[in-house]
Each structure stands twice: as structure tokens, then as C-alpha cells.
Amino acid sequence: MRFFKVKYSIIVSCIVGFVLSGILAFAAPPDNFTATIVSQGMEMPMAKMGNKSRVENPAIKGVVTIVIADAKKTIMMNTNAKVYSEQVTQEQDQMTNMYDPDVVFEKKKVGNETIDGHPCVKYDTVYYRKSKPNEKHKAIIWEAQDLKEFPIQMEVTVPANPKYPGSGGKMIVKYKDVKLGAATASMFEVPPGYKKVNSVQEVMGFGGMGNIEEMMKKIPKGQRPPKQ
Numbered sequence: 340m341r342f343f344k345v346k347y348s349i350i351v352s353c354i355v356g357f358v359l360s361g362i363l364a365f366a367a368p369p370d371n372f373t374a375t376i377v378s379q380g381m382e383m384p385m386a387k388m389g390n391k392s393r394v395e396n397p398a399i400k401g402v403v404t405i406v407i408a409d410a411k412k413t414i415m416m417n418t419n420a421k422v423y424s425e426q427v428t429q430e431q432d433q434m435t436n437m438y439d440p441d442v443v444f445e446k447k448k449v450g451n452e453t454i455d456g457h458p459c460v461k462y463d464t465v466y467y468r469k470s471k472p473n474e475k476h477k478a479i480i481w482e483a484q485d486l487k488e489f490p491i492q493m494e495v496t497v498p499a500n501p502k503y504p505g506s507g508g509k510m511i512v513k514y515k516d517v518k519l520g521a522a523t524a525s526m527f528e529v530p531p532g533y534k535k536v537n538s539v540q541e542v543m544g545f546g547g548m549g550n551i552e553e554m555m556k557k558i559p560k561g562q563r564p565p566k567q
Contacts, residue, residue: 369487369489369519369520370387370388370389371387371388371389371519371520371521371522372386372387372489372517372518372519372520372521372522373385373386373387373516373517373518373521373522374386374514374515374516374517374518375514375515375516376394376512376513376514377512377513377514377515378510378511378512378513379510381397381398382397383395383396383397386521386522386526386527387522388522388523388524388526388527390407390408390409391405391406391407391408391527392405392406392408392527393405393406393526393527396543399417399543399544400419401417401418401419401420402415402416402417402418402542402543403415403416403417403418405527406428407527408428411427411428412425412426412427412428413425413426413427413428414529415539415542415543416529416533416542417542417543417544418530420542420544421530421532421533421534422533422534422535422536422541422542423529423533423534423535423536423542424535424536424537424538424539424541424542425535426539441468441469441470442466442467442468442469443466443467443468443469443472444464444465444466445464445465445466446462446463446464446480447462447463447464448460448461448462449461449462449463449479452481454481454483454491454492454513455491455513455515457483457484457485457486457491458483458484458485459481459482459483459484459491459492460481460482460484460488461479461480461481462479462480462481462482463477463479464477464478464479464480465477466478476495476496477495477496478493478494478495478496479493479494479495480492480493480494481493483517486517486519487519489514489517489519490514491513491514491517492511492512492513492514493511493512494509494510494511494512495509495510495512496508496509496510497509497510
């Protein structure tokens, strides 16, 4: 049972990490907005302003991940316990970024569709690094024309991460309640009075099985991992 609880938290962390890096990889202007991400049956409030992104963990209330891309820094904080940790964002954990001068990004229009009431242009995309032309990645994106071409839905094939057996595969990410220009600088800062701790585990409250049990109770039944 413990394996599946920990594995679920890892899956959530992987999705959060993908979303944060995926925003930078695919999102065209506007680059300031708030929204709710819907993926893998979970909803995650998020915000983006320039190279800064923020996502709230759907499984552990109060846990927030902030990525500051240009500083290569990842901050995880717990707004309930008022603690936070900082880590260097590892290059291997980042997705290919379409704004990187080494990246070739090809986009081909394949149709028009309406997603959640938004008229969208649908594109097939291929992106890869000039230095690694054989490592090509594919995605389908839907750009909402009434939201300044905001990529309101993305379907990507996520490469497997050797650190997480069973990872990888197709993932669909949708955005709802999009508010352009709503992100503010304070959303990407650690509030005064928070204590810095040494590990992500301390931030997430994984000090014992009791904390994990409480986390599992808050997860909707349809999203919980099977008991073993």
C-alpha cells in the first residue's frame, strides 16, 4: 500500500513538472495569465508571468511549485506549514524550449475546432534541437483565437524518465478559466516569515505514514491508486 501512495505522489510531481516546463515549451504570447490546468483527471490552479511559472499541487493542499526558468531555480513551498525549499532546476528535467535558439519548431495547420466554447486553430507540431536533429518530439496544439492564440489544449508524447519506471506516454493538457494579464509578481515569491527547509519531503509533509494517509483521504476516489 505504501508503494502505491508514494508512487501516486511521484506521478503528481511528474505532471506538475511537465506542466511547468511544457508551458515554456509551447506557450506563445500572451505570457502573463492565470488558469486551471486539467490533466490526468486532476485540476491544478496555475499562473505564468514571463519566465516564471507556478502550479498548485492537486494532491497535497497548500503545496505550490514555482519555476524561475532564467535563474534555473525551482521553489517548492507549503502555504499551510509556511515552509519552503529551493533547488537548482536540472537541465535534464527541462523540456525542449521552442524559444531556445538551438531549437527548430515546425507548426502545420491541420484544421479548426472549438474547445470549451473557444474557436481554435489546430496544429501538428514537430520540435527538435539543431544539435540533436534525430531526437524529434511531436505535439498537437489548439490555439484559442479569442484568447490571443493561447494554446488552450495540448496533446504531447512525454518521453520516459529513467528515474520513474512506467513513466512516459501520451498526455493531454487543457486550460480552463484563462485570465490574460492576471498574474502578479507576488505569486512567484516566497512570502515573508516562511522557514527554509532542506528537502522537498519536509515541504510536502512526508515525515510519516500518517501524513500520507491524510493526503490520500483528500484525493477524489476516482483518482486514487489501487490498494495492495
